[in-house]
Amino acid sequence: IKAADLIGNREKIKQIKPTAYTTEQFGLPTILDILAELEKPGRDPRGEFQTATFAEGINEISDLQTGMILEGVVSNVANFGAFVDIGVHQDGLVHISALSNKFVQDPREVVKAGDVVKVKVLEVDAARKRIALTMRLDDEPSTQTKRSDRPSENNRRGDNRSAKPQREKPIGNTAMADAFAKLKK
Incomplete structure (x- = not known):
C-alpha cells in the first residue's frame, strides 16, 4: 500500500496494525499520531497566523513622516x-x-513578540537610524525633533571642569513633556 492511497481513506487506515510498524526509533505513540494525521490530511494544529500589512510606498526610513x-x-x-x-x-x-494610556509596569503585560500592532510615527532621526513610535494613536508628534540641544558628554556625567558655561536654552515640548502635560489636566 502506498502512502498516497492511505491519505483520507479511513477504511484502509483502520486495517493497518500499528504494532507491526513500531521500531526502536518510532514507538507506538508516534505511529498512532501518523495514522491519525493520514485520516485528516491538511489539518494544521497551529493557531491562525496573523501578519502585518506594511504600507505601500514605505520602504525606507526616508519614506517615513511624523504623524x-x-x-x-x-x-x-x-x-x-x-x-x-x-x-x-x-x-x-x-x-x-x-x-498604553494606562501605567505600564512591564511592557510584556501589553505586547509580546509577534503581535501585530498599529503605531503612529512620533519622530524620525534618519542620521542615527532611530524611529520613535507610539501605540497611543491620539498622541501628537513632537514639534521639535532637534537633538543638538542635548548636553555635551562631559555635562552628562556632571563633570563641568572642561565645559564652558552655557546660557540656558528654552527646551521645546517633547513627546514625553506633552504626555505629562495631558496627565496634569
Whole structure:
C-alpha cells in the first residue's frame, strides 16, 4: 500500500496494525499520531497566523513622516519598551510610556513578540537610524525633533571642569513633556 492511497481513506487506515510498524526509533505513540494525521490530511494544529500589512510606498526610513499611522509586528520586547518592525529595514521603538494610556509596569503585560500592532510615527532621526513610535494613536508628534540641544558628554556625567558655561536654552515640548502635560489636566 502506498502512502498516497492511505491519505483520507479511513477504511484502509483502520486495517493497518500499528504494532507491526513500531521500531526502536518510532514507538507506538508516534505511529498512532501518523495514522491519525493520514485520516485528516491538511489539518494544521497551529493557531491562525496573523501578519502585518506594511504600507505601500514605505520602504525606507526616508519614506517615513511624523504623524503616519502604520501597522507593524512587535519584533522584541525590552524593559523600556517594544521594538516594532514597520517594513523599513529599521525597527522603531515604542517607549514603555507610549504603549498604553494606562501605567505600564512591564511592557510584556501589553505586547509580546509577534503581535501585530498599529503605531503612529512620533519622530524620525534618519542620521542615527532611530524611529520613535507610539501605540497611543491620539498622541501628537513632537514639534521639535532637534537633538543638538542635548548636553555635551562631559555635562552628562556632571563633570563641568572642561565645559564652558552655557546660557540656558528654552527646551521645546517633547513627546514625553506633552504626555505629562495631558496627565496634569
